[in-house]
Amino acid sequence: MRKVVLRMNISLDGFVAPASGAHDWVFRSFDEELEMDTVNQFWQVGIHIMGRVTYHEMAEHWPFSTAKLAPPMNEIPKVIFSKTLKETNWNNSQVVEGDIAEEIYHLKQQPGKDIMAHGGGRFAQSLSRLGLIDEYRLIVNPIVFGNGVPLFKDLPDAINLKLLSTKAYEKGAILQIYQPM
Amino acid sequence: MKGCSECVKILFIHSTFNGVVTDDPCEDKTNFSVWTTDVSTKGEGSEYLLNRFDTVDTILLGRGTYEDLSRKWPFVNDWPNASDVDSRLGDKINNAHKLVVTGDRPLDELKWGEFKAPKQLTGSNIEEQIKDLKNGDGGDIVIFGSPTLVRSLANANLIDEYQVLVHPVVVNVGEHLFDNLKERKDFQLLDVKTLTDGSLLITYEPAKSSTGQ
Numbered sequence: 001m002r003k004v005v006l007r008m009n010i011s012l013d014g015f016v017a018p019a020s021g022a023h024d025w026v027f028r029s030f031d032e033e034l035e036m037d038t039v040n041q042f043w044q045v046g047i048h049i050m051g052r053v054t055y056h057e058m059a060e061h062w063p064f065s066t067a068k069l070a071p072p073m074n075e076i077p078k079v080i081f082s083k084t085l086k087e088t089n090w091n092n093s094q095v096v097e098g099d100i101a102e103e104i105y106h107l108k109q110q111p112g113k114d115i116m117a118h119g120g121g122r123f124a125q126s127l128s129r130l131g132l133i134d135e136y137r138l139i140v141n142p143i144v145f146g147n148g149v150p151l152f153k154d155l156p157d158a159i160n161l162k163l164l165s166t167k168a169y170e171k172g173a174i175l176q177i178y179q180p181m
Numbered sequence: 182m183k184g185c186s187e188c189v190k191i192l193f194i195h196s197t198f199n200g201v202v203t204d205d206p207c208e209d210k211t212n213f214s215v216w217t218t219d220v221s222t223k224g225e226g227s228e229y230l231l232n233r234f235d236t237v238d239t240i241l242l243g244r245g246t247y248e249d250l251s252r253k254w255p256f257v258n259d260w261p262n263a264s265d266v267d268s269r270l271g272d273k274i275n276n277a278h279k280l281v282v283t284g285d286r287p288l289d290e291l292k293w294g295e296f297k298a299p300k301q302l303t304g305s306n307i308e309e310q311i312k313d314l315k316n317g318d319g320g321d322i323v324i325f326g327s328p329t330l331v332r333s334l335a336n337a338n339l340i341d342e343y344q345v346l347v348h349p350v351v352v353n354v355g356e357h358l359f360d361n362l363k364e365r366k367d368f369q370l371l372d373v374k375t376l377t378d379g380s381l382l383i384t385y386e387p388a389k390s391s392t393g394q
Contacts (some may be wrong), residue, residue: 013357142367143367146359146368151199159351160350161198166373176198176381178349
């Protein structure tokens with residue numbers, strides 16, 4: 001069955017965003033090699049999924065971007081999880097408003113390449129809480145916030161992980177790939 | 182003359198992947214073996230720590246970590262499963278100078294088994310005392326754990342190197358190392374080592390721009 005891979009940038013202390021909601025920190029450690037690896041990862045998946053907030057950020061950005069990351073995000077099918085969003089005008093995207101676990105179960109049943117989840121924070125927290133992630137592919141940035149939106153919140157239990165691989169980049173980001181056990 | 186640049190202060194701490202640095206609050210807070218199932222990895226982490234004692238001669242501890250560690254390390258040779266590296270690391274830890282920050286709640290008596298007793302840093306000007314310590318003669322200073330102390334020293338930009346052993350687990354209880362930081366901190370990555378059980382030993386230093394130096 002196809003996997004659900006959560007791919008997010010986080011701070012060293014486990015936040016997906018500082019309390020201010022700022023994004024600039026992600027670019028501080030984004031270098032050419034990390035960009036290339038990310039583009040390759042984005043092309044390798046069959047569906048990109050995300051919550052409403054991340055959808056708005058991406059749909060306002062990628063269709064107008066000339067970055068190498070833009071084509072895979074614009075061309076590959078996307079599923080947006082939201083109970084309030086009615087329609088999308090981003091190419092090749094659709095909204096689902098049902099139960100997250102059920103919808104993801106249906107997506108996993110369909111044949112195809114892996115599913116990549118992008119956040120935002122609350123969507124990612126729900127996925128972990130419901131045990132829906134098959135692989136965590138996290139870019140740990142060399143920064144600490146002290147507070148903000150945590151990647152993990154209100155977990156019913158501890159999650160034991162198996163480290164699959166790591167890669168350190170020039171500007172100090174570390175890609176850490178884990179599989180829940 | 183020795184100055185700050187030679188008396189580096191290092192933090193060594195165990196963490197879960199989500200940044201939790203203490204065990205369940207009602208239990209022994211420095212019992213990290215609950216995060217590790219593989220005995221060989223404990224040895225591996227200890228070997229790296231042991232190497233740091235080539236330059237470290239002083240251990241700085243907060244009150245809680247002092248209470249936990251002083252119950253264990255002086256008696257390392259009586260541990261039921263003490264390995265060779267435990268005993269070599271124990272020797273370094275037990276014989277290093279030790280300072281315990283007790284601030285405005287001094288302890289009546291400090292003990293480290295039959296070894297030389299730790300000294301206390303008391304009063305409200307702890308940051309000043311630690312600056313003096315860094316400017317004095319001697320080797321590097323390592324802080325073990327002690328998240329409360331680390332938070333105040335991190336806020337005062339007094340930590341020169343952060344070495345974090347990240348265990349491959351996410352937990353839902355415990356304290357976070359960087360809770361209540363005054364402002365965000367940018368780091369520079371110095372090193373990543375992968376241990377056999379999937380723990381990562383990651384070393385950072387504060388980025389030049391965020392230390393105000």
